[in-house]
Amino acid sequence: MADINAENSHHRPELTSTGSEPGVEGPTAPVDPALVSFMELFYFAYRNFTGDPDAVLERYGFGRAHHRVLHFVHRNPGLKVAELLDILKITKQSLARVLKELRQKGFIAQRPGPDDLRERRLHLTLKGVRLTDKLTELQVRRIAHALKEAGGSADEVTRRFLVAMIEPHERDQVCSLVKCAEHRETDAKTGAT
Amino acid sequence: MADINAENSHHRPELTSTGSEPGVEGPTAPVDPALVSFMELFYFAYRNFTGDPDAVLERYGFGRAHHRVLHFVHRNPGLKVAELLDILKITKQSLARVLKELRQKGFIAQRPGPDDLRERRLHLTLKGVRLTDKLTELQVRRIAHALKEAGGSADEVTRRFLVAMIEPHERDQVCSLVKCAEHRETDAKTGAT
DNA sequence: GCAAATAAGTCAACATGGCTGACATAAATG
DNA sequence: CATTTATGTCAGCCATGTTGACTTATTTGC
Numbered sequence: 001m002a003d004i005n006a007e008n009s010h011h012r013p014e015l016t017s018t019g020s021e022p023g024v025e026g027p028t029a030p031v032d033p034a035l036v037s038f039m040e041l042f043y044f045a046y047r048n049f050t051g052d053p054d055a056v057l058e059r060y061g062f063g064r065a066h067h068r069v070l071h072f073v074h075r076n077p078g079l080k081v082a083e084l085l086d087i088l089k090i091t092k093q094s095l096a097r098v099l100k101e102l103r104q105k106g107f108i109a110q111r112p113g114p115d116d117l118r119e120r121r122l123h124l125t126l127k128g129v130r131l132t133d134k135l136t137e138l139q140v141r142r143i144a145h146a147l148k149e150a151g152g153s154a155d156e157v158t159r160r161f162l163v164a165m166i167e168p169h170e171r172d173q174v175c176s177l178v179k180c181a182e183h184r185e186t187d188a189k190t191g192a193t
Numbered sequence: 194m195a196d197i198n199a200e201n202s203h204h205r206p207e208l209t210s211t212g213s214e215p216g217v218e219g220p221t222a223p224v225d226p227a228l229v230s231f232m233e234l235f236y237f238a239y240r241n242f243t244g245d246p247d248a249v250l251e252r253y254g255f256g257r258a259h260h261r262v263l264h265f266v267h268r269n270p271g272l273k274v275a276e277l278l279d280i281l282k283i284t285k286q287s288l289a290r291v292l293k294e295l296r297q298k299g300f301i302a303q304r305p306g307p308d309d310l311r312e313r314r315l316h317l318t319l320k321g322v323r324l325t326d327k328l329t330e331l332q333v334r335r336i337a338h339a340l341k342e343a344g345g346s347a348d349e350v351t352r353r354f355l356v357a358m359i360e361p362h363e364r365d366q367v368c369s370l371v372k373c374a375e376h377r378e379t380d381a382k383t384g385a386t
Numbered sequence: 387g388c389a390a391a392t393a394a395g396t397c398a399a400c401a402t403g404g405c406t407g408a409c410a411t412a413a414a415t416g
Numbered sequence: 417c418a419t420t421t422a423t424g425t426c427a428g429c430c431a432t433g434t435t436g437a438c439t440t441a442t443t444t445g446c
Contacts, residue, residue, distance in 0.1 A: 031326065031329055031330060031333050032333065032337070033372075034348070035333040035336050035337055036268070036329060036333060037371040037372055037373065038333075038336050038348075038351075038352065038355075039242075039264075039329070039332050039333065039336065040264075040268075040367075040370070040371045041352060041355040041356060041359075041367070041371060042239070042242060042336075042355060043261075044355075044359050044363070044367045044371075045354075045355040045356075045358035045359055046235070046239045047282075048358055048359050048360050048363065049232075049235060049358060051360075063401095063402060063403070064402095064403085065402080065403055065404090068236075071232075071233075075229070075233075080422080080423095081422075081423060081424090082421095082422065082423085089240075090403085090404070090405090091404075091405060091406080092423075092424080092425095093404090093405075093406085093424095093425080093426095094403060094404055094405075096423085096424065096425070097402095097403075098403080099424095100424090100425095112413095113422090116413075116414070116421090116422080117412080117413055117414085118412065118413045118414070118421070118422045118423070119413095119422065119423085120422080120423065120424090133224065136224055136229060136232070137224060139232050140224055140225065140228040140229065140231075140232065142358060143228050143231050143232065143235075143358070144225070144228055145357065146354050146355075146357035146358045147354060147357075149353065149354075149357035150350055150351075150353040150354035150357050151350060151353065153346065153350060154350050154351075154353070154354050155227070155231075157343055157344060157346060157347050157350045157351060158231075158343075158347075158350060158351050158354045159231065159234060160342065160343040160344065160347070161238075161339050161340060161342075161343035161347050161351045162231075162234040162235060162237075162238040162339075163234060163238075164338065164339035164340075164342035164343050165238035165241055165242060165335060165336070165339045166234075166237050166238055166241050167241050167244075170237070170241070174233075174234070174237045177233070178230040178233045178234060178237075179226075179230060180230065256430095256431055256432075257431090257432090258431075258432060258433090273393080273394095274393070274394060274395095275392095275393065275394085283432085283433065283434090284433075284434065284435080285394075285395080286395095286396085286397095286433090286434080286435085287432065287433055287434075289394085289395065289396075290431090290432080291431095291432085292395095293395090293396095306393090309392090309393080309442075309443070310393095310441080310442060310443085311392070311393040311394070311440095311441060311442045311443070312393065312394085312442095313393080313394065313395090
Protein backbone atom coordinates (compact mmCIF):
# COMPACT_ATOMS: atom_id res chain seq x y z
CA MET A 1 0.00 0.00 0.00
CA ALA A 2 2.77 2.40 -0.82
CA ASP A 3 3.87 3.42 2.58
CA ILE A 4 5.24 6.72 1.49
CA ASN A 5 8.57 6.93 3.15
CA ALA A 6 9.36 3.82 4.98
CA GLU A 7 11.97 3.83 2.31
CA ASN A 8 12.71 7.48 2.47
CA SER A 9 16.27 6.63 3.27
CA HIS A 10 16.90 5.29 -0.18
CA HIS A 11 15.57 8.34 -1.98
CA ARG A 12 18.38 10.14 -3.60
CA PRO A 13 18.30 13.43 -1.73
CA GLU A 14 19.91 16.26 -3.71
CA LEU A 15 18.51 19.16 -5.58
CA THR A 16 18.30 18.83 -9.28
CA SER A 17 20.50 20.41 -11.84
CA THR A 18 18.04 22.48 -13.92
CA GLY A 19 19.66 25.85 -13.44
CA SER A 20 22.31 24.39 -11.32
CA GLU A 21 24.12 27.26 -9.65
CA PRO A 22 24.20 25.42 -6.35
CA GLY A 23 24.06 27.11 -3.02
CA VAL A 24 22.34 30.20 -4.35
CA GLU A 25 19.47 29.32 -2.04
CA GLY A 26 18.22 32.90 -1.94
CA PRO A 27 17.30 35.05 1.02
CA THR A 28 15.22 32.52 2.87
CA ALA A 29 15.66 32.27 6.61
CA PRO A 30 16.69 28.82 7.81
CA VAL A 31 13.48 27.07 8.68
CA ASP A 32 12.85 25.19 11.88
CA PRO A 33 12.02 21.62 10.81
CA ALA A 34 9.79 21.16 13.83
CA LEU A 35 7.59 23.96 12.54
CA VAL A 36 7.56 22.50 9.06
CA SER A 37 6.17 19.29 10.45
CA PHE A 38 3.66 21.43 12.32
CA MET A 39 2.47 22.87 8.99
CA GLU A 40 1.99 19.39 7.68
CA LEU A 41 0.05 18.26 10.70
CA PHE A 42 -2.20 21.27 10.33
CA TYR A 43 -2.89 20.27 6.76
CA PHE A 44 -3.66 16.64 7.54
CA ALA A 45 -5.71 17.51 10.60
CA TYR A 46 -7.85 19.91 8.62
CA ARG A 47 -8.34 17.40 5.86
CA ASN A 48 -9.64 14.89 8.35
CA PHE A 49 -11.76 17.56 9.99
CA THR A 50 -13.57 18.33 6.76
CA GLY A 51 -13.70 14.73 5.65
CA ASP A 52 -16.45 13.66 8.02
CA PRO A 53 -19.10 16.10 6.84
CA ASP A 54 -18.08 15.80 3.21
CA ALA A 55 -19.17 12.20 3.17
CA VAL A 56 -22.62 13.07 4.50
CA LEU A 57 -23.10 16.12 2.34
CA GLU A 58 -22.47 14.08 -0.77
CA ARG A 59 -25.60 12.10 -0.10
CA TYR A 60 -27.59 15.33 -0.34
CA GLY A 61 -25.81 16.56 -3.44
CA PHE A 62 -24.13 19.26 -1.38
CA GLY A 63 -20.54 20.27 -0.94
CA ARG A 64 -18.41 22.07 1.55
CA ALA A 65 -19.71 25.42 0.38
CA HIS A 66 -23.24 24.41 1.36
CA HIS A 67 -21.99 23.25 4.71
CA ARG A 68 -20.45 26.59 5.52
CA VAL A 69 -23.65 28.39 4.69
CA LEU A 70 -25.75 26.00 6.73
CA HIS A 71 -23.39 26.30 9.64
CA PHE A 72 -23.20 30.05 9.87
CA VAL A 73 -26.89 30.52 9.30
CA HIS A 74 -27.59 28.00 12.02
CA ARG A 75 -25.36 29.82 14.42
CA ASN A 76 -26.68 33.24 13.43
CA PRO A 77 -30.35 32.93 12.60
CA GLY A 78 -31.68 35.93 10.74
CA LEU A 79 -28.29 36.62 9.23
CA LYS A 80 -28.34 39.03 6.30
CA VAL A 81 -26.90 37.93 2.97
CA ALA A 82 -24.38 40.75 3.14
CA GLU A 83 -23.20 39.59 6.53
CA LEU A 84 -22.80 36.04 5.32
CA LEU A 85 -20.73 37.29 2.42
CA ASP A 86 -18.51 39.11 4.84
CA ILE A 87 -17.99 35.99 6.90
CA LEU A 88 -17.26 33.66 4.02
CA LYS A 89 -15.33 36.19 1.98
CA ILE A 90 -16.63 34.94 -1.32
CA THR A 91 -18.52 36.77 -4.02
CA LYS A 92 -22.23 37.33 -4.16
CA GLN A 93 -22.44 35.14 -7.24
CA SER A 94 -20.70 32.21 -5.61
CA LEU A 95 -22.93 32.45 -2.59
CA ALA A 96 -26.04 32.87 -4.72
CA ARG A 97 -25.50 29.51 -6.31
CA VAL A 98 -25.34 27.47 -3.14
CA LEU A 99 -27.99 29.59 -1.47
CA LYS A 100 -30.40 28.92 -4.29
CA GLU A 101 -29.84 25.18 -4.07
CA LEU A 102 -30.27 25.19 -0.31
CA ARG A 103 -33.47 27.20 -0.70
CA GLN A 104 -34.88 25.02 -3.46
CA LYS A 105 -34.18 21.83 -1.59
CA GLY A 106 -35.82 23.27 1.48
CA PHE A 107 -32.90 23.61 3.86
CA ILE A 108 -32.91 27.36 4.10
CA ALA A 109 -35.67 29.95 4.12
CA GLN A 110 -35.52 33.68 3.70
CA ARG A 111 -37.73 36.32 5.22
CA PRO A 112 -37.69 40.03 4.51
CA GLY A 113 -35.98 42.06 7.19
CA PRO A 114 -38.17 43.45 9.94
CA ASP A 115 -37.07 47.04 9.46
CA ASP A 116 -35.62 47.00 6.00
CA LEU A 117 -37.72 44.99 3.58
CA ARG A 118 -34.90 44.73 1.07
CA GLU A 119 -32.99 42.43 3.35
CA ARG A 120 -33.48 38.68 3.12
CA ARG A 121 -32.85 37.35 6.57
CA LEU A 122 -31.63 33.78 6.43
CA HIS A 123 -32.99 30.96 8.53
CA LEU A 124 -32.69 27.21 8.58
CA THR A 125 -35.76 25.10 8.10
CA LEU A 126 -36.27 22.10 10.31
CA LYS A 127 -34.69 19.98 7.62
CA GLY A 128 -31.75 22.35 7.56
CA VAL A 129 -31.37 22.17 11.32
CA ARG A 130 -31.38 18.41 11.28
CA LEU A 131 -28.69 18.15 8.64
CA THR A 132 -26.53 20.86 10.12
CA ASP A 133 -26.74 19.37 13.58
CA LYS A 134 -25.69 16.04 12.20
CA LEU A 135 -22.66 17.57 10.52
CA THR A 136 -21.77 19.56 13.59
CA GLU A 137 -21.98 16.51 15.73
CA LEU A 138 -19.47 14.69 13.56
CA GLN A 139 -16.95 17.47 13.73
CA VAL A 140 -17.48 18.20 17.39
CA ARG A 141 -17.00 14.58 18.19
CA ARG A 142 -13.68 14.48 16.44
CA ILE A 143 -12.56 17.65 18.18
CA ALA A 144 -13.72 16.49 21.59
CA HIS A 145 -11.88 13.25 21.15
CA ALA A 146 -8.71 14.99 19.99
CA LEU A 147 -8.79 17.41 22.90
CA LYS A 148 -9.16 14.59 25.33
CA GLU A 149 -6.28 12.74 23.74
CA ALA A 150 -4.17 15.89 23.79
CA GLY A 151 -4.51 16.26 27.53
CA GLY A 152 -5.89 18.55 30.17
CA SER A 153 -5.11 22.07 29.06
CA ALA A 154 -5.51 21.30 25.38
CA ASP A 155 -8.80 23.14 24.92
CA GLU A 156 -7.55 26.37 26.35
CA VAL A 157 -4.13 26.24 24.76
CA THR A 158 -5.19 25.10 21.32
CA ARG A 159 -7.94 27.66 21.29
CA ARG A 160 -5.48 30.42 21.94
CA PHE A 161 -3.27 29.01 19.21
CA LEU A 162 -6.10 28.99 16.68
CA VAL A 163 -7.12 32.52 17.53
CA ALA A 164 -3.54 33.66 17.23
CA MET A 165 -3.33 32.11 13.77
CA ILE A 166 -5.93 34.59 12.59
CA GLU A 167 -4.83 37.86 11.11
CA PRO A 168 -5.24 40.59 13.75
CA HIS A 169 -7.56 42.72 11.64
CA GLU A 170 -9.82 39.73 11.16
CA ARG A 171 -9.63 38.61 14.74
CA ASP A 172 -12.24 40.88 16.23
CA GLN A 173 -14.79 39.98 13.61
CA VAL A 174 -14.14 36.28 14.10
CA CYS A 175 -14.13 36.52 17.85
CA SER A 176 -17.44 38.26 18.11
CA LEU A 177 -18.89 35.89 15.55
CA VAL A 178 -17.57 32.96 17.47
CA LYS A 179 -18.66 34.45 20.78
CA CYS A 180 -15.11 34.40 21.80
CA ALA A 181 -14.29 34.28 25.46
CA GLU A 182 -10.98 32.91 24.26
CA HIS A 183 -9.86 36.30 23.04
CA ARG A 184 -9.56 37.89 26.44
CA GLU A 185 -7.73 35.08 28.16
CA THR A 186 -10.56 34.11 30.47
CA ASP A 187 -12.06 30.66 30.81
CA ALA A 188 -13.10 28.77 27.66
CA LYS A 189 -12.06 25.66 29.49
CA THR A 190 -15.25 25.16 31.41
CA GLY A 191 -16.76 22.32 29.49
CA ALA A 192 -20.00 24.12 28.95
CA THR A 193 -22.82 21.87 27.95
CA MET B 194 -18.08 47.36 7.00
CA ALA B 195 -20.81 45.00 7.93
CA ASP B 196 -19.62 43.88 11.29
CA ILE B 197 -21.44 40.59 11.13
CA ASN B 198 -23.04 40.33 14.46
CA ALA B 199 -22.52 43.33 16.54
CA GLU B 200 -26.24 43.34 16.00
CA ASN B 201 -26.75 39.67 16.46
CA SER B 202 -29.14 40.44 19.24
CA HIS B 203 -31.71 41.87 16.89
CA HIS B 204 -31.74 38.91 14.57
CA ARG B 205 -34.99 37.14 14.88
CA PRO B 206 -33.86 33.79 16.21
CA GLU B 207 -36.33 31.01 15.51
CA LEU B 208 -36.41 28.21 13.06
CA THR B 209 -38.47 28.69 10.01
CA SER B 210 -41.78 27.14 9.25
CA THR B 211 -41.11 25.17 6.07
CA GLY B 212 -42.05 21.78 7.39
CA SER B 213 -42.86 23.22 10.70
CA GLU B 214 -43.28 20.32 13.10
CA PRO B 215 -41.34 22.08 15.80
CA GLY B 216 -39.21 20.29 18.31
CA VAL B 217 -38.74 17.25 16.11
CA GLU B 218 -35.02 18.05 16.20
CA GLY B 219 -34.07 14.45 15.40
CA PRO B 220 -31.58 12.18 17.09
CA THR B 221 -28.75 14.64 17.37
CA ALA B 222 -26.83 14.76 20.61
CA PRO B 223 -26.91 18.13 22.34
CA VAL B 224 -23.84 19.93 21.16
CA ASP B 225 -21.36 21.71 23.37
CA PRO B 226 -21.32 25.34 22.15
CA ALA B 227 -17.71 25.71 23.20
CA LEU B 228 -16.78 23.00 20.76
CA VAL B 229 -18.85 24.57 18.03
CA SER B 230 -16.87 27.74 18.38
CA PHE B 231 -13.78 25.58 18.27
CA MET B 232 -14.85 24.27 14.87
CA GLU B 233 -15.24 27.80 13.65
CA LEU B 234 -11.84 28.84 14.92
CA PHE B 235 -10.29 25.88 13.16
CA TYR B 236 -11.91 27.00 9.93
CA PHE B 237 -10.78 30.61 10.20
CA ALA B 238 -7.30 29.64 11.37
CA TYR B 239 -6.84 27.34 8.42
CA ARG B 240 -8.09 29.97 6.01
CA ASN B 241 -5.51 32.39 7.29
CA PHE B 242 -2.86 29.70 7.21
CA THR B 243 -3.38 29.06 3.52
CA GLY B 244 -3.91 32.70 2.67
CA ASP B 245 -0.26 33.72 2.92
CA PRO B 246 1.12 31.33 0.29
CA ASP B 247 -1.89 31.75 -1.97
CA ALA B 248 -0.98 35.37 -2.56
CA VAL B 249 2.56 34.49 -3.60
CA LEU B 250 1.57 31.51 -5.72
CA GLU B 251 -0.77 33.63 -7.74
CA ARG B 252 2.17 35.63 -9.05
CA TYR B 253 3.56 32.43 -10.55
CA GLY B 254 0.24 31.30 -11.96
CA PHE B 255 0.12 28.52 -9.41
CA GLY B 256 -2.50 27.45 -6.90
CA ARG B 257 -2.70 25.55 -3.69
CA ALA B 258 -2.42 22.25 -5.53
CA HIS B 259 0.97 23.24 -6.86
CA HIS B 260 2.03 24.30 -3.41
CA ARG B 261 1.25 20.92 -1.94
CA VAL B 262 3.27 19.16 -4.58
CA LEU B 263 6.22 21.50 -4.15
CA HIS B 264 6.08 21.09 -0.42
CA PHE B 265 6.03 17.32 -0.24
CA VAL B 266 8.62 16.90 -2.93
CA HIS B 267 10.85 19.34 -1.12
CA ARG B 268 10.50 17.41 2.09
CA ASN B 269 10.90 14.05 0.39
CA PRO B 270 13.31 14.39 -2.49
CA GLY B 271 13.22 11.48 -4.86
CA LEU B 272 9.59 10.81 -4.05
CA LYS B 273 7.84 8.50 -6.48
CA VAL B 274 4.69 9.71 -8.22
CA ALA B 275 2.74 6.86 -6.65
CA GLU B 276 3.87 7.91 -3.20
CA LEU B 277 2.87 11.49 -3.80
CA LEU B 278 -0.56 10.32 -4.92
CA ASP B 279 -0.88 8.40 -1.71
CA ILE B 280 0.00 11.44 0.35
CA LEU B 281 -2.28 13.86 -1.42
CA LYS B 282 -5.09 11.41 -1.95
CA ILE B 283 -6.03 12.78 -5.33
CA THR B 284 -6.18 11.04 -8.67
CA LYS B 285 -3.32 10.51 -11.03
CA GLN B 286 -4.98 12.80 -13.54
CA SER B 287 -5.33 15.67 -11.12
CA LEU B 288 -1.74 15.36 -10.08
CA ALA B 289 -0.56 15.01 -13.67
CA ARG B 290 -1.88 18.44 -14.52
CA VAL B 291 -0.07 20.36 -11.83
CA LEU B 292 3.01 18.21 -12.15
CA LYS B 293 3.23 18.99 -15.84
CA GLU B 294 2.96 22.71 -15.19
CA LEU B 295 5.57 22.58 -12.47
CA ARG B 296 7.87 20.63 -14.77
CA GLN B 297 7.35 22.92 -17.75
CA LYS B 298 7.96 26.04 -15.73
CA GLY B 299 11.10 24.50 -14.31
CA PHE B 300 10.21 24.06 -10.67
CA ILE B 301 10.32 20.30 -10.62
CA ALA B 302 12.50 17.73 -12.36
CA GLN B 303 12.07 14.02 -12.71
CA ARG B 304 14.70 11.34 -12.90
CA PRO B 305 14.21 7.66 -13.57
CA GLY B 306 14.39 5.50 -10.46
CA PRO B 307 17.79 4.03 -9.64
CA ASP B 308 16.53 0.46 -9.48
CA ASP B 309 13.29 0.63 -11.37
CA LEU B 310 13.55 2.71 -14.50
CA ARG B 311 9.79 3.04 -14.79
CA GLU B 312 9.70 5.25 -11.75
CA ARG B 313 10.02 9.00 -12.12
CA ARG B 314 11.59 10.21 -8.91
CA LEU B 315 10.60 13.78 -8.19
CA HIS B 316 13.01 16.54 -7.25
CA LEU B 317 12.83 20.29 -6.91
CA THR B 318 15.02 22.43 -9.08
CA LEU B 319 16.80 25.37 -7.52
CA LYS B 320 13.94 27.57 -8.64
CA GLY B 321 11.54 25.18 -6.97
CA VAL B 322 13.50 25.22 -3.76
CA ARG B 323 13.54 28.98 -3.68
CA LEU B 324 9.81 29.31 -4.15
CA THR B 325 8.95 26.54 -1.75
CA ASP B 326 11.23 27.91 0.93
CA LYS B 327 9.59 31.28 0.57
CA LEU B 328 6.15 29.79 1.02
CA THR B 329 7.27 27.68 3.94
CA GLU B 330 8.76 30.66 5.62
CA LEU B 331 5.47 32.53 5.46
CA GLN B 332 3.53 29.71 7.04
CA VAL B 333 6.16 28.87 9.60
CA ARG B 334 6.31 32.46 10.65
CA ARG B 335 2.59 32.57 11.26
CA ILE B 336 2.72 29.36 13.24
CA ALA B 337 5.72 30.41 15.28
CA HIS B 338 4.02 33.63 16.16
CA ALA B 339 0.79 31.90 17.09
CA LEU B 340 2.60 29.38 19.28
CA LYS B 341 4.38 32.14 21.08
CA GLU B 342 1.15 34.00 21.63
CA ALA B 343 -0.52 30.83 22.85
CA GLY B 344 1.99 30.34 25.61
CA GLY B 345 4.69 27.98 26.77
CA SER B 346 3.36 24.50 26.25
CA ALA B 347 1.47 25.38 23.10
CA ASP B 348 3.76 23.61 20.68
CA GLU B 349 3.61 20.30 22.46
CA VAL B 350 -0.08 20.46 23.30
CA THR B 351 -1.30 21.73 19.96
CA ARG B 352 0.82 19.18 18.16
CA ARG B 353 -0.76 16.39 20.10
CA PHE B 354 -4.15 17.85 19.30
CA LEU B 355 -3.45 18.00 15.58
CA VAL B 356 -2.15 14.44 15.52
CA ALA B 357 -5.20 13.27 17.42
CA MET B 358 -7.45 14.93 14.84
CA ILE B 359 -6.13 12.52 12.25
CA GLU B 360 -7.94 9.29 11.65
CA PRO B 361 -6.05 6.46 13.37
CA HIS B 362 -5.51 4.44 10.23
CA GLU B 363 -3.97 7.48 8.56
CA ARG B 364 -1.94 8.47 11.58
CA ASP B 365 1.01 6.19 11.10
CA GLN B 366 1.45 7.20 7.52
CA VAL B 367 1.29 10.87 8.41
CA CYS B 368 3.55 10.51 11.38
CA SER B 369 6.32 8.81 9.53
CA LEU B 370 5.95 11.27 6.69
CA VAL B 371 6.09 14.13 9.11
CA LYS B 372 8.97 12.58 11.02
CA CYS B 373 6.76 12.55 13.99
CA ALA B 374 8.40 12.55 17.37
CA GLU B 375 5.06 13.94 18.50
CA HIS B 376 3.40 10.59 18.13
CA ARG B 377 5.28 8.92 20.91
CA GLU B 378 4.98 11.73 23.42
CA THR B 379 8.63 12.64 23.45
CA ASP B 380 10.11 16.05 22.79
CA ALA B 381 9.18 17.98 19.61
CA LYS B 382 9.47 21.08 21.73
CA THR B 383 13.18 21.57 21.33
CA GLY B 384 13.26 24.44 18.91
CA ALA B 385 15.71 22.74 16.64
CA THR B 386 18.29 24.96 14.95
C1' DG C 387 11.88 -15.20 -24.02
C1' DC C 388 7.50 -13.86 -23.77
C1' DA C 389 3.13 -12.72 -21.31
C1' DA C 390 1.45 -10.24 -17.67
C1' DA C 391 1.80 -6.82 -14.21
C1' DT C 392 3.33 -2.28 -12.90
C1' DA C 393 4.69 2.94 -13.11
C1' DA C 394 3.58 6.62 -15.34
C1' DG C 395 1.52 9.66 -18.79
C1' DT C 396 -2.40 11.12 -21.58
C1' DC C 397 -7.04 12.19 -23.70
C1' DA C 398 -11.79 13.41 -23.11
C1' DA C 399 -15.51 14.70 -20.42
C1' DC C 400 -17.61 16.30 -16.31
C1' DA C 401 -18.62 18.67 -11.42
C1' DT C 402 -17.76 21.99 -7.93
C1' DG C 403 -16.89 26.28 -6.32
C1' DG C 404 -14.20 30.13 -6.80
C1' DC C 405 -14.00 34.55 -9.98
C1' DT C 406 -15.48 38.89 -13.16
C1' DG C 407 -18.65 42.04 -15.49
C1' DA C 408 -23.07 43.62 -16.48
C1' DC C 409 -27.59 44.30 -15.45
C1' DA C 410 -32.56 43.92 -12.99
C1' DT C 411 -35.63 44.79 -9.22
C1' DA C 412 -37.39 46.43 -5.07
C1' DA C 413 -37.08 49.22 -1.16
C1' DA C 414 -35.06 52.97 1.49
C1' DT C 415 -33.38 57.55 1.72
C1' DG C 416 -32.36 62.35 0.87
C1' DC D 417 -38.37 61.81 -7.46
C1' DA D 418 -33.46 60.56 -8.03
C1' DT D 419 -30.12 57.96 -5.90
C1' DT D 420 -28.33 54.49 -3.17
C1' DT D 421 -28.65 50.02 -1.21
C1' DA D 422 -29.73 44.91 -0.74
C1' DT D 423 -30.33 41.24 -3.36
C1' DG D 424 -30.71 38.32 -7.33
C1' DT D 425 -29.35 36.85 -11.93
C1' DC D 426 -27.12 35.86 -16.56
C1' DA D 427 -23.04 34.56 -19.00
C1' DG D 428 -18.56 33.02 -19.05
C1' DC D 429 -13.85 31.95 -17.17
C1' DC D 430 -10.48 29.35 -14.14
C1' DA D 431 -8.69 25.89 -10.79
C1' DT D 432 -8.92 21.55 -9.14
C1' DG D 433 -11.18 17.65 -8.16
C1' DT D 434 -13.56 13.32 -10.51
C1' DT D 435 -14.14 8.86 -13.92
C1' DG D 436 -13.00 5.85 -17.73
C1' DA D 437 -10.18 4.33 -21.33
C1' DC D 438 -5.90 3.83 -23.47
C1' DT D 439 -0.49 4.11 -24.43
C1' DT D 440 4.30 3.35 -23.40
C1' DA D 441 8.15 1.65 -21.07
C1' DT D 442 9.87 -1.49 -17.91
C1' DT D 443 9.95 -5.21 -14.72
C1' DT D 444 8.70 -9.76 -13.31
C1' DG D 445 7.23 -14.48 -13.32
C1' DC D 446 6.56 -18.70 -15.67
